Amino acid sequence: MEISELLQEAFSAVTLNKARSGLTILGIVIGIGSVIAMISIGQGAQGSITSSIQSIGSNLILITPGFQRTPGSQVSAGRGSAETLRQEDADAIANQVSMIQAVAPEITRRYQITALGKNTNTSVVGTVSSYPEVRNIQIDLGNFITDQNVKDGSKVAVLGPTTRDDLFGTGVDPTGKTIRINNINFQVVGVTVAKGGSGFGSQDDMIFVPISTAQRYLEGDTYVTTISVEAQDAQSMTQVQDQITSLLLERHHISDPTLADFQVLNQTDILSTASTITNTFTILLASIAGISLIVGGIGIMNMMLTTVTERTREIGLRKAIGAKKRDISTQFLIESVMLTFLGGIVGIILGWMLSMLVTYFAGITTSISWWSILLAFGVSAGIGIVFGYYPARRAASLNPIEALRYE
Amino acid sequence: MIELKGVNKVYKTGDVETWALKDISFKVNDGEFISIMGPSGSGKSTLMHIIGALDTPTSGEYLLDGKDVSKMADDELADIRNDKIGFVFQQFNLLPRITVFRNVMLPLIYAGTPKEAREESARKALISAALPENWWTHHSNQLSGGQMQRVAIARALVNNPTIILADEPTGNLDSKTGEIVLGTFQKLHEQGRTIVLITHELYVAEHAERIIHIVDGQVKSDSKSHPRRKISMKDYKD
Ligand SMILES: Nc1ncnc2c1ncn2[C@@H]1O[C@H](COP(=O)(O)OP(=O)(O)OP(=O)(O)O)[C@@H](O)[C@H]1O
Numbered sequence: 008m009e010i011s012e013l014l015q016e017a018f019s020a021v022t023l024n025k026a027r028s029g030l031t032i033l034g035i036v037i038g039i040g041s042v043i044a045m046i047s048i049g050q051g052a053q054g055s056i057t058s059s060i061q062s063i064g065s066n067l068i069l070i071t072p073g074f075q076r077t078p079g080s081q082v083s084a085g086r087g088s089a090e091t092l093r094q095e096d097a098d099a100i101a102n103q104v105s106m107i108q109a110v111a112p113e114i115t116r117r118y119q120i121t122a123l124g125k126n127t128n129t130s131v132v133g134t135v136s137s138y139p140e141v142r143n144i145q146i147d148l149g150n151f152i153t154d155q156n157v158k159d160g161s162k163v164a165v166l167g168p169t170t171r172d173d174l175f176g177t178g179v180d181p182t183g184k185t186i187r188i189n190n191i192n193f194q195v196v197g198v199t200v201a202k203g204g205s206g207f208g209s210q211d212d213m214i215f216v217p218i219s220t221a222q223r224y225l226e227g228d229t230y231v232t233t234i235s236v237e238a239q240d241a242q243s244m245t246q247v248q249d250q251i252t253s254l255l256l257e258r259h260h261i262s263d264p265t266l267a268d269f270q271v272l273n274q275t276d277i278l279s280t281a282s283t284i285t286n287t288f289t290i291l292l293a294s295i296a297g298i299s300l301i302v303g304g305i306g307i308m309n310m311m312l313t314t315v316t317e318r319t320r321e322i323g324l325r326k327a328i329g330a331k332k333r334d335i336s337t338q339f340l341i342e343s344v345m346l347t348f349l350g351g352i353v354g355i356i357l358g359w360m361l362s363m364l365v366t367y368f369a370g371i372t373t374s375i376s377w378w379s380i381l382l383a384f385g386v387s388a389g390i391g392i393v394f395g396y397y398p399a400r401r402a403a404s405l406n407p408i409e410a411l412r413y414e
Numbered sequence: 415m416i417e418l419k420g421v422n423k424v425y426k427t428g429d430v431e432t433w434a435l436k437d438i439s440f441k442v443n444d445g446e447f448i449s450i451m452g453p454s455g456s457g458k459s460t461l462m463h464i465i466g467a468l469d470t471p472t473s474g475e476y477l478l479d480g481k482d483v484s485k486m487a488d489d490e491l492a493d494i495r496n497d498k499i500g501f502v503f504q505q506f507n508l509l510p511r512i513t514v515f516r517n518v519m520l521p522l523i524y525a526g527t528p529k530e531a532r533e534e535s536a537r538k539a540l541i542s543a544a545l546p547e548n549w550w551t552h553h554s555n556q557l558s559g560g561q562m563q564r565v566a567i568a569r570a571l572v573n574n575p576t577i578i579l580a581d582e583p584t585g586n587l588d589s590k591t592g593e594i595v596l597g598t599f600q601k602l603h604e605q606g607r608t609i610v611l612i613t614h615e616l617y618v619a620e621h622a623e624r625i626i627h628i629v630d631g632q633v634k635s636d637s638k639s640h641p642r643r644k645i646s647m648k649d650y651k652d
């Protein structure tokens with residue numbers, strides 16, 4: 008039987024009872040729609056996480072304090088709370104490690120800030136003049152902290168744009184004004200350019216001060232919370248990382264690398280960790296959505312079985328005039344694939360609209376990829392074949408005499 | 415040509431054996447118009463299923479155009495039906511969702527005949543079955559019983575079969591429409607078709623040239639139809 012004839016027959020069978028066909032494919036529509044939406048949300052999230060990780064710098068290596076373990080003990084101080092990295096470590100890295108572009112130690116903590124009677128609570132980053140280069144930050148107004156500021160321990164501050172908006176109002180030039188950090192007066196010397204992104208880790212809601220000032224007036228100690236290192240290029244990352252690790256192990260008098268009291272992370276590691284997390288998340292969401300596809304498939308199978316029973320006489324007649332088993336099974340298989348394919352198309356449109364709504368109302372970027380659409384088509388056709396197979400076989404194996412006699 | 419040699423058909427339901435056909439032997443030559451007549455339960459339909467290659471005998475031989483059909487597999491039987499048999503059923507068995515024209519073409523679609531040839535054959539068959547052309551594009555469920563049976567006859571004719579097998583073709587029709595259908599068969603017979611008509615009514619059987627009488631699955635008599643009833647189609651015009 009020609010394919011055009013088969014399609015025509017299937018189309019007329021599927022459209023004969025539109026309400027029933029429509030209700031039956033609803034399961035597939037919802038399943039495909041939510042899989043598409045979940046994948047697009049996951050992909051969007053991955054894209055925005057990747058770009059925000061990339062926006063913190065390029066060829067970046069981050070050194071943070073780690074577990075401070077004593078051999079034989081299971082007790083450890085919480086990660087990041089340890090005060091194992093010191094200013095001297097940063098200086099040693101700058102002097103002894105090759106192939107690095109710049110080093111920027113920082114000491115970060117949240118403080119209460121007041122200015123002109125306005126209040127905010129934000130991160131105060133004590134750092135050095137190379138920080139903007141290492142962490143990809145640009146200056147909008149005034150200038151960043153200078154080497155001289157660090158040397159002198161000047162009480163100057165550079166505001167992130169969000170902090171500036173909170174304290175002085177949007178668009179106001181605050182340079183020359185005074186803010187109080189932890190009840191100590193600082194003079195504002197600059198504002199950084201907005202980088203976008205929101206929530207945790209936003210570099211727009213921050214105040215930068217000289218590291219020496221932070222250590223002297225705010226912390227009263229010379230430990231640092233992070234050392235950012237910019238490698239010369241992407242190729243030298245691993246080497247730089249290895250050099251830093253052995254240098255710090257030596258400086259901290261640790262012979263067993265597994266007992267290191269610091270962590271050296273490069274941007275690639277962070278990126279791959281983040282994408283592993285978002286991938287897992289996407290797969291989880293898509294699998295949950297996928298369950299409704301199975302339910303939808305069972306719905307299709309149920310309807311096809313009903314159809315086969317209803318059309319027993321028709322099947323008998325077709326066989327009597329010369330249809331072979333294959334002709335009958337192909338006919339019913341095409342009907343079920345046509346149903347699921349139709350469901351797939353509507354589902355893709357639904358998923359696309361859903362992800363637009365998510366972008367519009369929740370502000371989460373979403374991206375629909377070609378592969379997810381192709382996958383949706385493939386999966387819906389596959390469901391048609393899998394769940395249509397049994398009904399089609401049942402139709403094909405009907406005895407023509409019994410079928411013709413069927414009331 | 416149809417040739418049955420000692421055909422038996424036994425149905426087994428549990429331990430009970432039903433001998434639906436017992437040692438049936440007869441020949442039907444090309445161009446003959448015969449009736450198979452008998453009371454209810456005598457085995458007429460069973461016989462038709464075997465002649466029509468819908469079923470195979472339990473034992474015995476059935477030769478259709480010299481070919482032994484009695485031991486063929488399902489798909490081979492489907493080919494035989496498609497190629498050599500045209501069925502006309504009591505309940506017409508048209509597909510309601512598609513047009514008259516498509517119904518008639520259906521056997522040729524399964525035969526893989528190209529579109530133009532298919533349409534040409536369908537047109538000829540519908541003309542032979544005397545269905546006026548203005549009905550051809552109607553859906554078959556919009557037709558009267560007599561018209562439906564003529565569509566079914568056209569469908570049976572379309573593949574140019576060796577035999578046309580009709581099982582109680584007038585059973586669902588009033589006597590006047592029934593006569594039109596019988597008249598159509600007589601006309602086809604005059605054109606040289608082989609027709610096997612199955613009925614339990616002597617009146618209907620007498621429209622054929624030869625009547626095979628079966629009772630309890632056995633041939634009781636096989637003789638020329640006497641008197642032969644002739645329908646003049648001039649009496650019926652739509
Ligand atoms: N599938 C079957 N299983 C068991 N017995 C059957 C089957 N089909 C027919 N029979 C039996 O075979 C015998 C002949 O049946 P058949 O249908 O051929 O009779 P018929 O002459 O066509 O009757 P009618 O005029 O009522 O249609 C009957 O006794 C019937 O009960």
Ligand SMILES: [Mg+2]
Pocket residue numbers: 458459460
């Ligand atoms: Mg019968």
